[in-house]
Amino acid sequence: MNQSSTDTLRWYSYLSDLSERRWGTALKVFVSWSKNSRGVGKAVSDAVREIFDPVVxxxxxxxxxxxxxxxxxxxxxxxxxxxxxxxxxRANQTEQWINYEAGALSR
Incomplete structure (x- = not known):
């Protein structure tokens, strides 16, 4: 097994444990994007769902x-x-919307 697979399994195990501690519900991950990062945001969201389903x-x-x-x-x-x-x-780092979501995530 390569390092990437081992790391993925560790994350899956960690998130699964967290999910179980939350009364068996899936953990919620919010993916924030703005302007030119829309495609990246969608790809990240899809990858997280595929790798960590059903715990995330x-x-x-x-x-x-x-x-x-x-x-x-x-x-x-x-x-x-x-x-x-x-x-x-670089193109979206000063956008109000992404900064709003980042601030809200920090709560």
Missing amino acids: DTFISQEILAGSRGLDTIDGELNDTDFGIICLT
Whole structure:
């Protein structure tokens, strides 16, 4: 088994233990992106779901349904988040939106 596989198994075990301590529910990971990091955010979200399913559930704003109250949905998801992944680039590091989500994740 290579180092990457070993590291993935360690993370899976760690997240599984955390998930069990939360009364058997999946851990919530919020993936934040802005501007040119949309593709990276989607790829990260998909990879986390694939690797850590079923102990981790991800949320990315691309999942918000058209016509829904997007800010309310994002605020609700941020309040219910255990971990956050911020897809930061030089182009988006000063964007208000990504900084808002980063601040909300720090709570």
